[in-house]
Amino acid sequence: MRVLLNSFVARAAGGELPEEMQATMHLFYRHRIIDIDDELLKYLDGWDGPIYDGSSCGES
Template identity: 60%
Template sequence: MTLRITCLCGENAMELHGAPAARANCHCTTCRDFYGVAMLSATAWAAESVTLSGGNHARFQHPAKQLSKTFCLNCGDVLLGTNRLGMCVVLNAVVARTADGVLDAAFAPTMHLFYRQRVIDVTDSLPKYLDGWDGPLHVRQEDPQPCPGP
């Protein structure tokens, strides 16, 4: 599969080849702060699976972490990020834009990561790892019963 995505103004394009290596919703404070979101919904790709074209983009390196993001210098749209493992991170909102706002099932998240650090609770059937995917899972607490009335 090959998917072509452009930034909002069309100055830059990105092609994704094959399938993502991981599909997740990340709740870690680093992703939330770096991307300015309450929860980052994204796919991770091997670097060789992503091609970027157009010359009107720049890369911002996080000042303290092994993260970067590449954005359009004209419209400011984030094209992709790079995580500490060197994988390309593509935001699901950008992918969904190519299909009138609908995220194809091939890109849908399969898990939540760093759920311990969440700022919003999410009710779905996906596994919610408190830390990374090799750590413990979140166990949903039953809703408390209301106090008996008169």
């Protein structure tokens, strides 16, 4: 597993992330600043913790 800041990699690649660097999940989604609207799994804590299901009760 690799954890990268996508913005740095995208800038280095001319604005687009290479296929092998595309995100496959979101970690620590409980602590997000903005909501991400995509189809990737959103783990509230680490990769082995609960998954965000879109409901407000999923974050308590």
